[in-house]
Amino acid sequence: MNNTKSLLTDSCESYNQSHLLLLSAKTEFILDKLSDNVAKFIKENSQINIADLAYSLQTNQQEFDYRRMLVCRDIKDAIHLLTNRDSERVFSQSTQGSPNTVVFMFPGLGEQYINMAQQLYQFEPTFRQHIIHCSEILKPLLGVDVREILYPKGTKIEPNSQANSLIADISSTFNLRQMLRRTQVEVDTNAQKLNQTDIAQPALFVIEYALAQMWMVWGVKPQMLIGYSLGEYVAACLAGVLSLEDALTLVVKRSQLIQSLPTGAMLAVALSELEIQPILTEGIYLSALNGPTLSVIAGSVEAVAKLEQQLISDGIACRQIQTSHAFHSPTMEEILEPFIELVKTFNLKSPKIPYISNVTGKWITAEEATDPNYWGQHLCQPVRFADGLETLLEVPGHILLEVGPGQTLGSITLQHPANTKINQPLVLSSLPNYYSNQSEFAFVLNTLGKLWLTGLSINWFDFYNQQHCRTLALPADLFEAQQKEVEPKQEESSSDRLFLKEQDFSEVTQHERLRLNLQNSYVAPRNNIERKIVEIWQQIFNLKQIGVYDNFFNLGGHSLIAIQMINKIRQNLKLEISLGTIFTNLNVADLATFVAKELLIENNTSQQEDLEALSAISHQIDTDKQVVNWLNYKLINGLEIFHQNKAETEHFYEDIYENRVYAKNGITFNPGDYIFDVGANIGLFTLFADQECDNATIYTFEPSPPTFNILKANTSKCRGNIKLFNCGLSNVDKTITLTFYPNSSGMSSFYPNEEEEKQVLKAIILNKKQAGMLEMEQVLQYTDELLEERFKSQSFNCSVRTISGIIEENNVKRIDMLKIDVQKSEFDVLLGINEHDWPKIRQIVIEVHDESNRLAQVNFLLKAKGYDVLIEQDNLYAATNIHNVYAVRNLMM
Structure with missing residues (x-):
């Protein structure tokens, strides 16, 4: 695994940002071991070109019966998927007993x-x-x-644009999915x-x-x-x-x-051929039979519209088809x-x-x-x-x-x-x-990978169409040793057998056969909302077991089934949702998250049973009668945390763990350090600092009560001595109003300026677009609606202290690292340090919002206190007023 130089030459010139990784092994156990070893190999050779790795695995790997495929965006994503085996994106199957006759199905208008x-x-x-x-x-x-x-x-x-799942991530915050309904798109x-x-x-x-x-x-x-x-x-x-x-x-x-x-209209109706006969009045005709209880009628626009209203009033699911005749x-x-x-x-x-x-x-x-x-x-x-x-x-x-x-x-x-x-x-x-919201090429790669899982032979030479890719010099033991692994004896899981031996197929139930063809692992509902929605799906699809990541279309969903779901959700959860909501939340997990957020928004008028149903999907933290979601999330490094939304957490993770924004430009961590985390949010920097230095003592400050509760849960995983403070820091002790954004907690502030914060986010979206993220073009079309959703706010009366007050109260002898990220309160925090306490502080990293010449003021103050100062602006924040300031005490003074 040390042949790094040869791995970096003649790389595949990939035009897309989606890559299909394939693995195969003799047994399920060996396949899992192989997945772990490939993840380890990638970590140890992170400079390799991901497209070359995909090509090498596709063309230079012996194929066995037990197979796994995934579509990743980059090296980081590949490591995450190989390690965590996300049921929604990693698919496994044995070729034994798999279907093998290919049928092309061509749709109509x-x-x-x-x-x-x-x-x-x-x-x-x-x-x-x-x-x-x-x-x-x-x-x-x-x-x-x-x-x-x-x-x-x-x-x-443009080539090299990044086609990834960013919109899906952002939608968890902005509710973009709800906005991308066909009725809201201007018809050009x-x-x-x-x-x-x-x-x-x-x-x-x-x-x-x-x-x-x-x-x-x-x-x-x-x-x-x-x-x-x-x-x-x-x-x-x-x-x-x-x-x-x-x-x-x-x-x-x-x-x-x-x-x-003359123009006409067509209507899909949830009735059989026999049941539909009585409604075939003059000018209305049977146009298609799609299933035993799924028909299509056709006729004049007026006649079809009148019939549609009649069917709706009779409680019969129906939907107009996009057509001209x-x-x-x-x-x-x-x-x-x-x-x-x-x-x-x-x-x-x-x-x-x-x-x-x-x-x-x-x-x-x-x-x-x-x-x-x-x-x-x-x-x-x-x-x-x-x-x-x-x-x-x-x-x-x-x-x-x-x-x-x-x-x-x-x-x-x-x-x-x-x-x-x-x-x-x-x-x-x-x-x-x-x-x-998925990239078309990523979608095609997923389908190609699933075809390969069945044992189908893919023509990789023509797939790459003379594109120059290098076969990486992968270590021989990466594959050969894994095929010699001795598989331990273990009990077979009765709940989900993804891999079935050929002789087992005579005993396979209808449910298990469906699970096999879904190719993703079964994940049971984890909370009340998911359980309620699973019950609805199982009833409508007539299946005994549906997992939270099973895809609506893969189960056989279509528009009339979606309408039935809408009716069931209305009856059981007292919530109105649209057809577009079903089509943009295609599994139970996503739909449950959407439903939970909608019910939380309506919690002032919801019945008590609705709130009880929410309790398992969200820890309900009721402060001043405000509610915030807790969601489980597994970080790329394997650490499991609670958070409020995926997009924000992944941004924090990338900044702190991958870009090491707090461990650069001369900033160091040493065993036994004393660290102040001011503006801790959900605690990712505290977790990072605890990981970076053994026996650390970390003073962690977060004023928002809902976020503090999440912070408290997350930091319980730390090894060091963590001291938590549910307060902010400022220049004097006082009580002050915090404007808290549940959908964007990192932008909560004692100095709210919604218009300025919206401009910052607009700039970030533009910067992502310029960096090659394809979906940002679509996000820009909905910027105003997205920002409106993101900046829905709550208010909390919070106490603030001074750093010097904390130092005196806790007899703090030194601060090896002072991290400040407090959304325009940073200068107040610095003013709360008494003169005799400045020498105790060795290093400082501050996010500064350059309002009213604030950046120059911070720079002047820190230099006056004896620090060497470096100012940096991340590309993500170009054209905004946000900068990072790094200050290291000059020991020569």
Whole structure:
């Protein structure tokens, strides 16, 4: 592991910030050991290029049955995931008994959106090549370059932009997810065009075709196909029924014929084919059968709107579909004859890849595929997708890959009753849905990794497409020694068997088979809110055991199921939430956190049982009738703490532990040091200082009562002598009002200036964007709403003391390190030091807010007291008034 020099040469020039790490071993035990050893190797060689490591593990590792995959952002993230094995992001599976027949599923209209697959278009050569080729074919047909509609100018993603989960982290503070609802997004001209059928259909075809070509080049080749509505045209093209040029031409001319018809509407309804018959009045038609109790109706805009109101009043779940016409209904018959004549002009051939017919729900025959009248039936008759799934799932062992935007078909498939069979299919997606904050490339890598888990062979050479990557000189014993490990005898867990031996499959229950295909570990609900939501999910999904990190779509969720959840949450928790809330909080843990925060906001009017339900997800600290959340969190270094929000904690951790902001520019820690932590917040600096020096005595000050309680819990883990003070420090002893921000506790202040603090956060967001964080562009669109949420405040009357008073009261002989981070009170703290106490203080680090020439005043004061002073501004705080001041006593004076 000391071959560091060779690890740093000829690095992979990765254009993205997501990396797929793969591990395999002979047994589950050895796989865990291998994960630990790779994490250790990365720690000891932290200079390596993470892209080179990913490439090396993908191409230079012997493949065994027991497999693990994860998608990480960087070295730090890789170490964290390999060490902690986050159930939401680390997936494991045995190839024994895994499904192995790949089926491509092509969706129809309804999930398209501006900039879908934009990252792939910009950075994935195969996908881009086919988009360009299709666009050139379409230009004379459409009179426009479809790329100009899909990817409007001004939305370019630059190489090396950081596509990560930052928005998800920030959303825990800002409630961004709630704000990213489709109804709140301004619809621009291009979005309107993309909803017109004559543009939407060819545009969606192009995306799905390019995705299919990308997957096949990477080695993911389908043995079967199924499409939904327009998706059957993509399937027919891929199967060879139509050439690409003919398929695009037919799709365009078909959509232009449809565009000439009067507009219409479609409604998804939670009713069976039999149950829906009585409501099929004049002008309302059955358009699709997606499941035993999941139908789609179509008709005029007025008739559908009237029926929707009637269904809602009857308590029947329904939702309008994003569409311009009443597809697959008799309203299409006006164009039937010219359409059939159009199809006759094309050379239709027998399919070379089997695919399911929407018209019959059976495998299409050569006669049907080549008959223009069949395509006329396809235009006017209902889509029998549920029947098609029944046919497809008669034979077990499928990997169903949705090739298009969103996860609608996968969700419908997972809810189909054919999945009661033991051999349930593995359902995966190619692109995130509209509401997702996840990077598209990270999403694709997750899917690729899950395909590899099943034993599928990936063509890594074409995946990298001649990109220059170096195979790292990984130590031989990193892998070889692990395969020789003797596995200890241990009891098998009955609650969650991720790895099942081949002979065990005859005994697998339906629940266990589902858990296996989810590929993530089961995590039980940990508090009352999570338990309540798990009960709701289990009832709706008809499953016995759902974990808090199981994904809504992976369980088979779709819009009507989301509506049922909304109703259940309203009934059981007395809370109104939106459809967007479900689609942006896709597991129980995230949804429970959202629900808890909403209930806490409404706690003044909530019933007592609501507050009791909150008690397990949040320690309720009731001070002046104000409530603050406690959340459990595991730091990258393995230390478990309590905190209030992830984004702020990760910022503190990066500053203190990784950037070592308090251990640089001449600042040192020694055994037995006396340290003052002024403005301790939740205690990360106190924990750091306790780790840095043995037998330390640390005086820790935090005025906010809610934060102090968290600080008290966190510092109970310290080894040294920790003295806690629930007060602030100032120039005199007094009581003063603290403005406390529950969603941004680190900015709480005795000198609140909300507008200034908002400007600071705006600058930080811009600085993150300039540093290459892709999602900041989207965050900037919602800055005002985000800041409004973040700066909701509470007030506390807090006592403040002086440093000299504390020194005298506790007979402090020396202060080896004085850390001050008190949001504009820093000069007051310094003024509270009597002249005879200054020589006792060896080192000082202060965050200074440069108001009214404050930075110069602090600099002058410290130099006058005999310190060498260095002033530094972190890049994150560029264009703000925040600086760090480092002062070390000049021993020559």
